[in-house]
Amino acid sequence: MDINGASPDASSSRHTLDSPIYPYQADSYGATMNSSSSMVPSKANGRPTIQNDAGPMGGGNNEWRYEMRREAQQIIPGLYLGPFQSSTNLTRMKTMGITHVLCIRDRKESSLIYPRFPTEFRYMTLDISDNTDQNLIMIFPKCRDFIEEALSMGGIVLAHCNGGIALSPAIVVGYLMWKYSWTADHALAFVQSKRYCVSTMSFQNQFKEYEPIQMAQKMVQQAGFNARVGNGHKRQVSDEDDDDEDDEDRRRKQPMRGESTADISME
Template sequence: MDAGAAGQVKKEEGLTEDQLRELIQGPGDVEWKYEMRRECQEILPGLLLGPFQVSKSLPTLQGMGVTHIVCIRDAKEAFSVKPRFPEHFVYLTLDVEDSEEQNLIRLFPAARQFIDQAIAQGGRVLVHCNGGISLSPAFVVMFVMQHYHLSWEDALHYVQNRRYCISPNGGFLTQIKEYESIYKATQAVASHPPQQRVVSRRKREDDDDEDEQK
């Protein structure tokens, strides 16, 4: 983890560097077994990640307290990978091609807003694609990155240490890296006092007026 990212998280979450490393490392007492890839795992409080198989079992979903589901699928999977229980859960369905050329960054804000609102309401969100290996994990890594103000590598490790089988394809990894600079730039703009921006703009306008008078 770079020092800047560590400082950001410590400031936001009140964590020491040791606590932050423990957070990324995740629970150390979990023995990963192959069949666990067919289950879902809690990535952060209120956010679960898994395969489509989990979303087909109403008792399983209810037992985990799921209230919202993000269904991410390739368009050609729409006949099978689809919301199964719309009367029980709030769904967001995203048609996303599982290829290295697919633009995830453009689609991510809708998913992030949906997850944020659900958790803020006290809900629990399951994010799934067909296998829970590449497509849905890419979205969750970006969410964790921005939620905890992490670097892309730390966010990837954070999610991998909770769902060991994830492996976003090369194109998705490239976009995850790109998203780090995007969210940091957005944060920088948001942290810049609006009043200061107004004053700066007025100063530029005054300078322009003086130039015109000359």
């Protein structure tokens, strides 16, 4: 029995490429997923795309093995997803280059799941519930900012919950939706293509609700950026006009060629 309470011979928990969870067809970004392909990150348009020679671990092995659920998989460069067990091996975490840990746990698990190496890594710990009453949408921004800050510093994040099956994958799905403007189905299919044991059924409706929210947030963010750029351009033009006026004033104050100046004093 493993940390998730399941036995290794439980066939219902085993997923192979013979029975993929989400057959996925090409969308506007050109990403696909099928039994012989795995979505892995590339630099094309800044979004993850297909490479046929990489499996869930990014090493060319396309078969998902049961024991891999005890490990962390790289979802995109700089972001790993795994179970609590993957956050307890300091040597392995150092080898992976982990710098930040996003610890997601059920409130009842706080005595068992907690930051193990607080002096080695930067942690964010969130107590949430694995049920339909839990509002993840309110939590997404905080997690997004934690991940983005780590990546902007060149860090590497490990996101984990107890089993790495529901809570932490749900956060990662929400992050990918925001980062790449993906639909819920696209983001979930991508995460499952890297970590096949993911199951986030409790949060499916919230993912759908988050789609228009994250799109609106991106529009507001872009509008703010455009406004800043526009204001910067206006300030630049205004500064140039002021410089022209200053030059003209200086020319007016300068004496004409051949004209001399003298100090006139009253005796």
